[in-house]
């Protein structure tokens with residue numbers, strides 16, 4: 001027998017331990033397209049409910065946009081369902097190159113290479129462009145896929161305290177003996193919604209002869225005046241050496257990612273990045289859909305403008321109700337609850353009120369930093385936001401947390 005009883009029992013015990021620790025993750029089946037309003041079945045077998053979605057990365061509301069769907073249909077008809085090949089054998093179509101050129105223009109870089117996902121872009125890029133004489137210096141809160149990508153690279157690994165420029169500077173000084181230094185950060189940090197200080201990071205990179213890497217997955221399409229990303233917001237458009245981003249969030253939400261940046265670096269990825277070399281890239285219909293997404297947002301900022309308005313209205317609404325909100329410039333608005341059980345209870349009660357927003361707690365966020373992470377979308381209308389705020393008001397009052405600051409919540413509920 002290959003799967004013996006002790007092996008099965010061992011896994012069952014591990015899974016039980018995950019359950020007992022309150023860390024068991026369960027999927028919820030959605031019976032509708034992704035949108036501001038979705039139809040959800042939870043728990044499994046329960047009657048379906050229509051709820052307002054406040055936890056998708058559907059920032060620009062394009063996941064089910066009729067023009068994007070039509071373009072994807074047309075792409076399917078014109079270029080088929082799949083490539084049945086990796087890029088460099090026979091898996092590249094004209095539209096893959098078109099999309100790469102368009103992303104290059106949009107992101108303000110020199111060249112772009114598509115990957116199956118941004119997870120794959122991050123898994124491939126560091127190993128492709130750095131070796132043992134080099135050093136990677138990463139913000140301590142970078143996305144898990146960056147952590148994994150760094151593990152695969154032979155370069156020296158180091159970190160700096162989250163957004164602490166003094167600490168980053170000390171690390172850059174410390175590593176002046178290395179051949180190449182790469183500063184690594186998210187553009188928008190997904191748990192707190194805060195932005196990297198890219199202007200200061202670029203200045204330090206100049207001073208200490210370093211390159212800059214930014215993962216702009218939670219920014220591409222809507223951060224910055226014309227939605228180009230965190231580099232536009234921070235006034236360093238055109239100055240980032242390596243940008244990775246996803247097509248699976250604001251840019252249509254299907255799947256796919258890219259490495260964009262200096263021509264030689266992108267070419268190194270084309271030659272050496274393993275997820276590019278050994279895995280199929282984005283399917284033709286997604287390429288066609290993403291081309292339409294870029295058409296829609298290239299010159300028309302109305303979607304990112306609406307998202308900005310929605311975010312401000314929502315943030316201020318929650319503050320006026322007396323919630324403890326993390327400040328930031330992104331459409332990620334965390335409602336701080338500090339206590340893991342409280343976060344789960346509030347999330348469940350919100351669901352009963354028709355609002356879908358998920359509680360995050362350790363290990364996804366630090367201990368004693370449990371929260372409900374809400375995310376805004378250009379698909380939300382004011383009516384959605386007002387209903388959402390009414391639900392938050394009711395549930396907040398039920399738990400007696402309105403008007404309480406961190407210490408008062410911690411005193412009352414523990415951590």
Ligand SMILES: *Cc1c(COP(=O)(O)O)cnc(C)c1O
Nearest residue numbers: 117118119143215217246248257
């Ligand atoms: C979502 C996300 C990714 C992963 O994107 P996929 O294309 O879904 O693999 C990578 N980095 C960051 C910062 C993200 O937020």
